Amino acid sequence: MNAADSESLARRLLAAGYVEDSLERADVAILNTCVVRQASEDRVYSKLHELKEWKTAERTVAVTGCIVAKEGTELRRRFPQLDPVVVPIGEYEDFVAGLEARYDYSQGEALPPAGRTGVSHYVRVIQGCDHNCTFCIVPRVRGRERHIPMAAIVRECSEAVDAGAKEVVLLGQNVDDYRDPDGSGGLAALVSAVEEIPGLKRLRFMTSHPQDLEPELLEVMAASDVICRELQLPVQSGDDGILKRMARGYQTRHYRAIVERARSLMPDLGLVTDVIVGFPGESEAAFMNTRALLEEIEFDVVHLAMYSPRPGTVAADRMQDDVPGSEKLRRLNDLLALQRTIASRKTARWVGRDVQVLIEGHDELGRLYGRIRQGKRAIVLKGSGIVPGQLVDVRVMHATAGQLTGLPAA
Ligand code: SF4
Numbered sequence: 001m002n003a004a005d006s007e008s009l010a011r012r013l014l015a016a017g018y019v020e021d022s023l024e025r026a027d028v029a030i031l032n033t034c035v036v037r038q039a040s041e042d043r044v045y046s047k048l049h050e051l052k053e054w055k056t057a058e059r060t061v062a063v064t065g066c067i068v069a070k071e072g073t074e075l076r077r078r079f080p081q082l083d084p085v086v087v088p089i090g091e092y093e094d095f096v097a098g099l100e101a102r103y104d105y106s107q108g109e110a111l112p113p114a115g116r117t118g119v120s121h122y123v124r125v126i127q128g129c130d131h132n133c134t135f136c137i138v139p140r141v142r143g144r145e146r147h148i149p150m151a152a153i154v155r156e157c158s159e160a161v162d163a164g165a166k167e168v169v170l171l172g173q174n175v176d177d178y179r180d181p182d183g184s185g186g187l188a189a190l191v192s193a194v195e196e197i198p199g200l201k202r203l204r205f206m207t208s209h210p211q212d213l214e215p216e217l218l219e220v221m222a223a224s225d226v227i228c229r230e231l232q233l234p235v236q237s238g239d240d241g242i243l244k245r246m247a248r249g250y251q252t253r254h255y256r257a258i259v260e261r262a263r264s265l266m267p268d269l270g271l272v273t274d275v276i277v278g279f280p281g282e283s284e285a286a287f288m289n290t291r292a293l294l295e296e297i298e299f300d301v302v303h304l305a306m307y308s309p310r311p312g313t314v315a316a317d318r319m320q321d322d323v324p325g326s327e328k329l330r331r332l333n334d335l336l337a338l339q340r341t342i343a344s345r346k347t348a349r350w351v352g353r354d355v356q357v358l359i360e361g362h363d364e365l366g367r368l369y370g371r372i373r374q375g376k377r378a379i380v381l382k383g384s385g386i387v388p389g390q391l392v393d394v395r396v397m398h399a400t401a402g403q404l405t406g407l408p409a410a
Contacts, residue, residue, distance in 0.1 A: 033067040126147050233258065272301040275303070277332050298342050
């Protein structure tokens with residue numbers, strides 16, 4: 001979501017004639033912030049401290065993203081030397097107008113094509129979230145859900161494809177809750193409309209919610225050559241008691257049923273989840289239920305996090321953070337090791353198979369990289385003549401937990 005917001009603001013600035021440059025040469029520094037965990041928030045403060053040396057009377061520091069809703073004007077009080085411009089998420093017009101009044105770059109570059117990175121274009125379809133998971137700060141900082149009209153989304157995606165994008169990624173904190181405000185269609189209808197765009201090679205969406213996922217969405221995915229075979233479906237815990245305390249709105253049997261149905265329709269589905277360990281009240285038995293769920297489902301990727309209280313959430317304000325830090329770390333490391341083994345075993349199954357890779361660019365070693373339809377990252381060796389944006393058939397030669405490596409298939 002932050003990447004999409006940065007993209008949106010960057011496009012607006014580029015249209016006004018601004019160009020990206022090094023911090024040393026820049027007149028304006030903008031921080032797009034995340035506060036989902038304390039560590040992310042701490043990074044914002046550390047960056048702001050770093051900027052004190054850079055800031056002069058001629059230069060502007062701006063802060064946008066979730067910290068604006070959480071801390072608001074407090075930022076200006078804490079950093080008077082920076083006098084930061086505080087920009088609410090998505091409300092970029094006044095900010096850009098203010099900059100234009102101060103700096104005139106109207107002779108700069110023209111508006112670049114949608115999706116500056118070229119290959120993938122990110123489109124926000126829902127802003128905010130109507131759930132109230134007890135650990136989560138997002139509803140407080142991003143507000144209640146606002147849904148973008150389906151026609152506008154399809155138009156934006158079409159323009160991106162016309163400008164050279166090969167893939168679009170539909171984004172929402174809970175993308176499954178999508179409802180066209182001008183009609184009645186949900187996410188299944190939206191992806192069905194977007195996948196019809198001529199020239200579009202791939203369509204992804206994230207993040208799903210087990211409580212809201214429409215059964216027909218899985219049917220639409222299974223029938224499509226464009227929609228990727230990947231589901232980002234956070235489970236958060238494998239224990240029903242903890243799920244209830246988290247107010248997630250589903251039980252593990254419901255989650256299992258979705259996975260079973262999805263895999264029966266798409267046996268090669270890439271399944272990504274999020275798990276929090278050490279949530280208030282998580283006993284050893286509850287933790288072992290999560291461990292057992294990971295062993296049973298065999299996710300492709302698990303984003304693991306130790307619970308950290310976020311002030312303003314129900315869990316922080318009304319529950320006791322009763323799992324000691326050392327125990328949270330032990331549980332985290334235990335699941336990390338388990339998941340590494342599972343992911344290595346699963347990716348090894350790709351070796352010797354042909355996969356289709358959408359080339360995204362070159363890595364730091366100069367090798368081509370991209371993703372397969374199931375979301376796994378792939379390195380393509382000996383791919384002279386292949387360029388970003390190309391779909392390439394690749395024979396997988398080697399696999400690690402995190403990525404595949406292969407050669408262009410003959
Ligand atoms: Fe946060 Fe996701 Fe729950 Fe919404 S659904 S409150 S974004 S965890």
